[in-house]
Amino acid sequence: MSDTHDDAASVGRLIQDTADRLLREQCSKELVDASEAGEWPEALWRTLVETGLPWAAAPERLGGAGLRLTDALALLRLVGLHAVPVPLAETLVGAALLGQDAAVDTLPQGPLAIALPGTSDSFEARYGSDGWVLEGSIAHVPFAPVAVQLLVAVAAEDSLALLRVDPAACAMDAGRSIAGEPMADVRFDALQVEPAAATSLSGWQNLEQLVALMALTRALMSSGAMQSLLDLSVGYALERKQFGRPIAQFQAVQQQLAVLAGEAAAAIRAADGAVEAFEVALYEASQDPARMAAAVREAGVAKARSGEAAGRGAEIAHQVHGAMGFTYEHRLHHRTRRLWAWRDQYGSERFWQTRLGRELCSAGADALWDELTRPL
Amino acid sequence: MAQALTFDPVRLPHEAEALRAEVRAFVADTLPDDLLRSSDFGSGHDPEFSRALGSRGWIGMTWPQQYGGGGRSFFERYVVTEELLAAGAPVEAHWIADRQSGPVLLRYGTEEQRAFFLPRIVRGECFFSIGMSEPDSGSDLASVRTSAQRVQGGWVVNGTKLWTSGAHRNHYMITLIRTEPQGDNRHAGLSQFIIDLKGSEGLTVRPIANMAGDEDFNEVVFEDCFVPDEHLLGSAGNGWEQVTSELGYERSGPERFLSSFRLLVELVRAVGDAPEPEQAAAIGRLAGHLVTLRKMSISVAGMLQSNHNPVVEAALVKELGNNFEKELPEVIRLIAPERSGRLFRRTLEDTLLHAPSFSLRGGTREILRGMIARGLGLR
Numbered sequence: 001m002s003d004t005h006d007d008a009a010s011v012g013r014l015i016q017d018t019a020d021r022l023l024r025e026q027c028s029k030e031l032v033d034a035s036e037a038g039e040w041p042e043a044l045w046r047t048l049v050e051t052g053l054p055w056a057a058a059p060e061r062l063g064g065a066g067l068r069l070t071d072a073l074a075l076l077r078l079v080g081l082h083a084v085p086v087p088l089a090e091t092l093v094g095a096a097l098l099g100q101d102a103a104v105d106t107l108p109q110g111p112l113a114i115a116l117p118g119t120s121d122s123f124e125a126r127y128g129s130d131g132w133v134l135e136g137s138i139a140h141v142p143f144a145p146v147a148v149q150l151l152v153a154v155a156a157e158d159s160l161a162l163l164r165v166d167p168a169a170c171a172m173d174a175g176r177s178i179a180g181e182p183m184a185d186v187r188f189d190a191l192q193v194e195p196a197a198a199t200s201l202s203g204w205q206n207l208e209q210l211v212a213l214m215a216l217t218r219a220l221m222s223s224g225a226m227q228s229l230l231d232l233s234v235g236y237a238l239e240r241k242q243f244g245r246p247i248a249q250f251q252a253v254q255q256q257l258a259v260l261a262g263e264a265a266a267a268i269r270a271a272d273g274a275v276e277a278f279e280v281a282l283y284e285a286s287q288d289p290a291r292m293a294a295a296v297r298e299a300g301v302a303k304a305r306s307g308e309a310a311g312r313g314a315e316i317a318h319q320v321h322g323a324m325g326f327t328y329e330h331r332l333h334h335r336t337r338r339l340w341a342w343r344d345q346y347g348s349e350r351f352w353q354t355r356l357g358r359e360l361c362s363a364g365a366d367a368l369w370d371e372l373t374r375p376l
Numbered sequence: 377m378a379q380a381l382t383f384d385p386v387r388l389p390h391e392a393e394a395l396r397a398e399v400r401a402f403v404a405d406t407l408p409d410d411l412l413r414s415s416d417f418g419s420g421h422d423p424e425f426s427r428a429l430g431s432r433g434w435i436g437m438t439w440p441q442q443y444g445g446g447g448r449s450f451f452e453r454y455v456v457t458e459e460l461l462a463a464g465a466p467v468e469a470h471w472i473a474d475r476q477s478g479p480v481l482l483r484y485g486t487e488e489q490r491a492f493f494l495p496r497i498v499r500g501e502c503f504f505s506i507g508m509s510e511p512d513s514g515s516d517l518a519s520v521r522t523s524a525q526r527v528q529g530g531w532v533v534n535g536t537k538l539w540t541s542g543a544h545r546n547h548y549m550i551t552l553i554r555t556e557p558q559g560d561n562r563h564a565g566l567s568q569f570i571i572d573l574k575g576s577e578g579l580t581v582r583p584i585a586n587m588a589g590d591e592d593f594n595e596v597v598f599e600d601c602f603v604p605d606e607h608l609l610g611s612a613g614n615g616w617e618q619v620t621s622e623l624g625y626e627r628s629g630p631e632r633f634l635s636s637f638r639l640l641v642e643l644v645r646a647v648g649d650a651p652e653p654e655q656a657a658a659i660g661r662l663a664g665h666l667v668t669l670r671k672m673s674i675s676v677a678g679m680l681q682s683n684h685n686p687v688v689e690a691a692l693v694k695e696l697g698n699n700f701e702k703e704l705p706e707v708i709r710l711i712a713p714e715r716s717g718r719l720f721r722r723t724l725e726d727t728l729l730h731a732p733s734f735s736l737r738g739g740t741r742e743i744l745r746g747m748i749a750r751g752l753g754l755r
Contacts (some may be wrong), residue, residue: 234752251742254749261748262696265381265689269675270668272385290425301664308661350657353664357656360663365645369462369637372667375393 012056012071019053019078027082029331035085036180040146045086045111054088055107057096062107069096070279076217077271080224080342081249083334085181087111087143089217094151097162101199108164110148115141115165115186116211116346117153123188125154125163131195132163134188142345144184145174152193153210164197180333181343203286212299215346216278219271219302221340222310225335226264229317232332233257236321253320260316263309267302274302280376294376297359300352307343314339380421382689383671386678392451399459402432402627404751406465410748413464413638417631418592418732418737420466423500423547429460429467432501435474440480443494449682454674458630464638468542475495475629476622477504480568484610484618489570493548505550507537507571507596508619514539515743518562518616521599523554524569528577531555533578536597539583541737543594544583549573552619566615572608577602588729621685628676628690633669633697635734636704640666643708646716647674658711665700669693678680688751691744698735734738 026044035041044132045278048054057072058064069092076089094112115138117123132154144150150165171187204210234257237248247253256300277298281291311325314336318325325332363371405430405606407413414420429435439445446452478497481490486526496502522535533553543549549571556565573581578601583591610618640662647655663713672693679686705727712720737743749755 054693180503222748230381230752234754237754248754251746254754255742255745257752257754258695258745260746261381261752262692265383265692266696268381268667269385269672270664272383273668273671276385276387298667303669304661304664305668328642349661353660354653354657355660356663357651357658357660360659361647361651361656362649364649365641368641368644368663372663372670373386373396373458373462 006299009136011065012067012074015051015053015056015065015067016074016078018051019075020081022047022051023078023082023084023117027084029334032083032085032331032334034084034289036176041085042082048086048088054091054111055095057092058099058107062095062099062104062105064095064099068279068283069093070275070282072096073217073220073275076220077224077227077268080221080335080338083225083228085332087113087147088215088245089221090114090143090147090151093213093217094149094162096197097201098151098164102247103196104199108149111143111146113141113144113147113150113167114214115144115150116154116207117213118211125152127156130191130192132161132198134163134165134191134193137187139186140177140183140187140345141186142177142181142183144186145172145182150186152188153207155207158205160201160206162199162201162208162354164199165193166189177341179337181338181341203292204281205289205292209292211346213278214295215303215352216271216274216299218342218345219267219274219299219306222306222339223264223267223271225339225342226267226306226313228335229332229339230257230260230264232335233260233317233320236324239319240322240324247320256316256320259322260313263313263316267309267313270302270305274298277376293376294374297356298376300347300356304349304352304356305345307349310339310343330336355370379735382679382686383675384678385671386675388451388455388674389449392449392455395452395455396459396688398690399434399456401430403424403460403463403465406462411464412611412719412726413635413641414723414726414730415461415464416635417461417471418468418541418733419590419726419730420464421468421542422466423469425466425501426470426500428500429470430498433471435500436478436498439478439498442629443482443490445494446496449677450677451674454630454677458634460668461630462637469503469545470497470500471631472506472542472546473502473504475631476506476625477548477602479625480550480609480618480622483621484568484614487608488606489609493570503542503546505540505543505546505549506548507540507543509539511536511538511565515740517552517619518566520552520554520566522551524557524567524603527602530602531570531608533569533603536595538595539584539593540596541593543573543581543589543596544591547572547574549596549622550609552615554740555615563616565613566619567612568609568615568618570602570609571596571603587732588726604648620687623685623687623690623739625680626690627694627744628686630670630673632694632738633666633673633700636731637666637701637703639705639708639723639727642720643712643715646713646720652711654693655711658707662700662704662707669697669700672696676711691739691747694738695741695744695748698741699712701734703731703733728734 055064058070060066091112115310152163174184277295281295283292437446437448441447526533555567578599580597
């Protein structure tokens with residue numbers, strides 16, 4: 001690691017601390033409620049824009065802070081910690097990826113959405129002399145209804161391109177996730193995308209790698225939400241009195257909160273591990289397919305582990321909070337509902353577990369330990 | 377943010393990774409083909425194997441060179457221990473001496489004690505047990521009643537230690553004994569002694585068969601057993617502090633989540649390269665848990681390397697790790713192919729028969745969760 005990168009990392013921590021304070025103040029219960037009721041939190045977004053957070057990983061020539069994407073990803077933990085109701089992950093990642101393209105001279109000035117076609121989508125992207133033609137639909141695209149631009153990932157031979165698409169040019173069947181956040185099934189009707197609106201992603205070979213990166217954003221956001229569940233539940237247990245004493249004094253409650261702490265710690269550590277793996281793949285050994293494959297695997301582990309932690313953690317947090325945590329008035333559900341939404345985005349636990357299991361079986365029993373311990 | 381969650385991302389340094397291939401080659405050359413591999417650190421007492429490890433410098437790796445230690449990092453020790461466990465090597469004989477007794481001797485022992493014991497441990501010639509539990513003192517360790525009376529030149533010990541692993545085979549035992557009557561502060565008046573298990577008069581060691589049919593743990597009875605002053609460890613009355621200082625070492629290592637690992641290996645073998653979706657998902661899930669636990673454990677190794685004593689973090693690793701190693705056979709038995717072969721069945725049965733002990737030894741699940749709760753500020 002170079003000194004310059006250490007400097008950048010400490011800039012990253014500074015931004016992180018500032019962002020933490022800012023988001024804690026801004027993301028009040030009322031603000032998150034209002035955004036769930038359909039109101040776009042313009043004031044919050046404008047504050048984020050002023051601090052430059054959405055473009056933290058975009059190059060300086062485009063007005064970004066020029067952080068490594070992997071340093072900026074740590075900011076996403078705050079999205080879970082404070083239930084931030086805007087597409088920070090999508091905009092941060094989207095702007096960083098677009099910024100790789102020297103031909104891009106301005107970034108879209110607003111929230112982005114990223115559409116990754118899945119195997120169950122009937123979607124087709126054809127490349128011809130006039131650029132790309134998109135046909136079919138991509139389901140459940142987070143934040144598509146509020147994005148100023150849609151980034152559609154399309155795979156070409158051994159490479160990957162991001163197409164910048166005007167949301168108005170697509171048909172959207174808009175809805176909300178279980179967390180009340182906007183999403184849409186996006187339909188393309190022979191939509192023409194000119195070559196100038198396509199960014200070829202160097203260092204990325206296939207769509208699955210991008211799915212893994214987005215899965216990692218969800219793992220990071222979930223690990224922040226897990227931290228929040230723990231903080232809220234410990235606080236509540238110390239405050240709430242029954243039988244003449246705080247319920248924190250009951251062993252049954254203590255034991256459950258210890259389990260929650262373990263799940264939170266595992267979610268956090270797994271997500272950090274995947275960030276490290278992407279750091280190696282993207283910055284220390286870029287263009288090495290083996291490193292990228294390791295990063296995809298680590299992201300899958302983080303996504304699956306945080307998804308499992310989410311289920312157990314939400315269960316315990318709600319049990320500790322009692323009926324109070326089941327009210328709309330309490331802010332716990334802004335976290336638990338996000339955890340339930342995120343665990344199903346970009347591959348559920350089952351998806352990533354099956355993928356890893358197949359890989360390990362094809363490597364075989366005698367290679368298992370080596371597979372699990374190979375350094376990044 | 378809650379204090380309990382400090383698991384800094386730590387990567388094993390190159391010099392540690394460089395050891396990995398060496399350990400793998402050694403194990404491949406040394407272990408007989410017909411050995412039933414077990415990743416349980418308490419399974420497989422083989423003094424010859426321990427001596428071979430000692431001659432390679434793989435015992436006492438982090439200790440100062442003046443006592444024969446390797447002067448190496450906790451990360452290097454981490455790699456050696458996890459490689460041995462994953463391979464199912466017989467590490468039981470030297471395990472406690474290497475992990476726990478040596479570090480305690482280093483920290484609290486006299487110069488004479490260090491100079492005598494540590495080089496012998498390092499060579500794989502001197503094995504230790506831990507004498508903590510008693511018939512009426514399990515989780516409530518401070519209630520121990522084994523007592524020592526001061527006499528000319530030493531102490532006379534009376535009482536009984538129970539569940540003492542390896543006491544029938546090992547050379548010494550570091551034990552917690554009451555040296556003053558219990559007063560208001562129940563943590564006061566306790567002391568640690570080094571007991572010579574081979575040459576003490578008035579000491580009876582009786583093995584107790586466990587449910588797996590092994591003779592591993594013991595009852596150790598003291599009847600007017602004389603222990604010389606030179607075998608007091610640390611200061612008289614300081615035993616509680618000394619005992620609790622061991623916990624970071626004791627609870628965070630790979631032996632707290634790898635105990636069932638060989639069963640996962642045998643499952644992958646039995647399933648072959650075309651798993652059913654359910655089998656692939658279960659294998660991927662268990663592997664993901666293992667990968668995550670390993671990262672957490674390496675984070676704690678990093679804290680030990682920086683001279684921290686991460687008691688709560690270590691408890692979290694053990695709590696999650698024990699749950700994992702106990703869940704593993706329960707998951708695997710239901711997804712294994714029906715005709716999985718003798719080796720698979722034997723490994724499954726061996727794992728199931730030892731699993732109840734995983735969340736008992738080294739601090740029960742309930743005690744660990746209580747410690748985590750304390751770390752969270754709940755008590």
